[in-house]
Amino acid sequence: MSRKYEKLAKDIVDNVGGISNIESLHHCQTRLRFKLKNNSLADKETISELDGVPKVLINGGMFQVVIGMHVAEVNEEVEKYMASKGFTGGNTSGQSDSDEKKKPLDVVADFVSSIFSPIIPALAGAGMVKAFLAILVTFNLVDPANQTYVIINMIGDATFAFLPILLGFTTAQKLKVNPYLAAVVAGIMVHATWGGLVEAGNPVDLFGFLPLYLVRYTNSVIPIILVVLVQAPIEKFLNKIVPKALRLVFVPMILFMVMGVLALSIIGPAGDYIGAIFTSGFTWLSENVSWAPALAMGGLYSLLVIFGLHHGLAPLGFIQLSQMGYDSIFGPGVLLANVGQGTASLIVGLLSKDLKTKQIGTSAGITGLMGITEPALYGLNVPKKYPLIAGLIGGAAGGLFAGITATRRFATGSSGLPAVVMYIGDNSMRYFYQILIALAITITVSAIATVVLFKRYDGKEETDKNVKKVDSEPIISNDDVTITSPVNGRVIPLSQVNDEVFSAGLLGKGVGVEPSDNQIVAPFDGVINTLFPTKHAIGIVSDSGTEVLIHIGIETVELGGKYFETHVKQGDYVKRGQLLVTADFRKISEAGYNTQIPVVIINSNDYENIEPVNISSIHINDLLMKVHPKLV
Structure with a gap:
């Protein structure tokens, strides 16, 4: 691993208030996400001015340092530096942001972002495997009855089948309880034996009087989150009352028994019922206003990215995918929004005569087309404003088409041009062709809007600069x-x-x-x-x-x-x-x-x-x- 980010890592940690002010750290595709005990101790302006930091945001209770696509390398150096200073992740003295009053929306956004962000790489990788298999089947390269299909499908399905275990782990981490105990409880819910009982369909009860409802929890999202929300206070209570000498054995045993029964009898079925409500909502949207979600996401998603609130919506796609086998609520609109911003940035880069603008626009534009829009947004589109607007218009136009045609994806992962393969599924190429048309609409509209606005703003400004230099020296x-x-x-x-x-x-x-x-x-x-x-x-x-x-x-x-x-x-x-x-x-x-x-x-x-x-x-x-x- 290159050590070129050592100084940047040190400067970031020192200016967020040092390790004594850091409660936790994780990263998404472009940002370091610090949970600080006191945001006011962080020097936001100094960090913003560091070479390699395009932007700093405080949203959803998280102190977010925008890095770019090499965030994983920076994150590794940050973690190394924190470890060298003795960071263990525990609380130290000082006022915590938990003592400060937060808006309910910030609390929810922080919670959702914290539990879903760490598993996005696993979901993306599994989604691409599923998309690869869909291509093989579509072009008759693999027979669904063949063992090759079965094995590749198993590889792609593993992440989704055991999604409750991943979510149980991250939810427990967020709630500051033992994530391994939460993962075991999730394992109870997706255990093959329980799956066999559900498949058999015969009534199941415990001790002859406590009914366990036959619900399959593989691929589910909501049930395990509810389970861990209940498990966390019980675990903390048990750790208080059970003597230390007995805690190692009896706390896990009691938790497994209590939470295993509660998960299969009450909490899990309740979560499944909530999931069914989501499914009904998704179905209603698809049948009555299918154009609305993709239009809204295509036109507004980039604004949420600017304020760091976009992760709060991603679970909608996961939930629909787990409940219905496809995602039409989140994925299509986000893909089109990203491509719209990437196109706008690229066009500005190609048209501009300013060398710096040309470099930023072209490189960030290509990155945006691949699904990572922060460099384009913070480096060019937001400062200039009109490329942001042009991208929003293009994203909305493509989103409207995708919505009207009920375009859907069958896997989750990247939200850039490579993601088009995820629209191959349901034994049809229909949705693949539809997303290609929607992308063509987005790229065309974004490009035209950018050219028109460029001529009105940047084009005139550059002409005026040239005229001033040649003809109008004071x-x-x-x-x-x-x-x-x-x-x-x-x-x-x-x-x-x-x-x-x-x-x-x-x-x-x-x-x-x-x-x-x-x-x-x-x-x-x-x-x-x-x-x-x-x-x-x-x-x-x-x-x-x-x-x-x-x-x-x-x-x-x-x-x-x-x-x-x-x-x-x-x-x-x-x-x-x-x-x-x-x-x-x-x-x-x-x-x-x-x-x-x-x-x-x-x-x-x-x-x-x-x-x-x-x-x-x-x-x-x-x-x-x-x-x-x-x-x-």
Whole structure:
């Protein structure tokens, strides 16, 4: 294993608060998922800025560090580093997030994500084996009556047949009880002897009076989760009352007897009944509004990925697959959503003339088409917005077709182009052809929408940049330029602005203002040459060629325009003192953002000297800086 991620692993662990703040860790296909005792101890901004970390999220009670497709390698180094520091997974002193009030949705999302995420690789591998077998049968390469078919089918079925054991293990881990005891109870439910009794169909009772309901639990999801939810408090209670000397033997024995009986008599049948309700719901959707689930997933799933909430929906596909033998609720829409985002990213990469955008767009786009969309979403589509919208439109269009035609998959696993083989089943190629058509619709619509929006946004911007470079270089006047304050407040040196890019003068010379008013006005007569979509920054060029950037707050781009209102648009000519932006600094501050306003002269190198005023308190239209041109 490469050691190139050692430093990244160390930096991540140290900045989440160290091992004393880590309760547990696992990873999905692209993210490290920490369960922290106190999220406020983690330095989210520092981790976000690490090379190799595109994004950090806190959702569903999990502190999620987005890594990418090499997350397993990073996770291994993280675990090694944690182990070297003595991490055992137990609680240490300090306030736990469990002491903090959580929203019910966060609790449910956290629970579902924690028990399903670890088994996704097993489900994906088994699904691909089943898809491979379906291809062999479809092309008459294997006869279903042949032993080869039986063995390959057994290999593919194993994960699903013993799914309750896997879920019992992960659910127990989440509930902090012995996962091996939970796995044994699940084994009781899927034992061959019990399966034989169910197959025989004769009434079964215990001690002659306690009936055991004949329910087959292989491939099931809900029954074992309910069983372990009941088993956890019983196990904890037994560990409290049974003496340590006897605990090793008697706690497991009592648990097996009590939970084995409860699982086969009450809890398991109750879970099976709930599963039947899900089946009825799935059937109703298929018969009455088959278009709705795939349309919703195709159009909205990527938004759930952005906020880290998508794992909460995956069990719907597992449940339908286990209950009905196919999945039409989750799989088709998710596949189309991922391909839509991948297509949008790829098209932007192909069209853009910017080298960085081209590299990110093409590589992340291909990855998205393979089913992993986080690089495309966080690297390009979300920052630019319009590719995200184009992908959502394409996903919804393909999803509508898939829904109307009742497209379904017969295995679970990858949600990218390789997953099309999972739509071969039911002794038919019908659904395979349908998903190909749905994909063609998604790719076409996403591509067209991206091209149209690119021309409106990025295309125009790149053209404007080229025109500016060739034809519109500002003509620097030989006269002094007077820049007045765009806001009421207190003047501070640029070096005291709480952002290294500004304080180091990397964007140019200037000053900072700590605002006391919500209005931002023009510091001179000129043209608005830059107005960010997030409304947090505005650029203006004076009649004499001075270019000034007014950056409203620090890291406020993350607010996405919230608490800002613009009163001008890009290209407008404004007069000194004209209202440009209104910002609710109280709410911005309450949201945790610094409200300092750097006022920077972007083309500082064109001037001999920039002279800030030597005062503290300042008002709108008061002298803020005087700019002296170079003598020619």
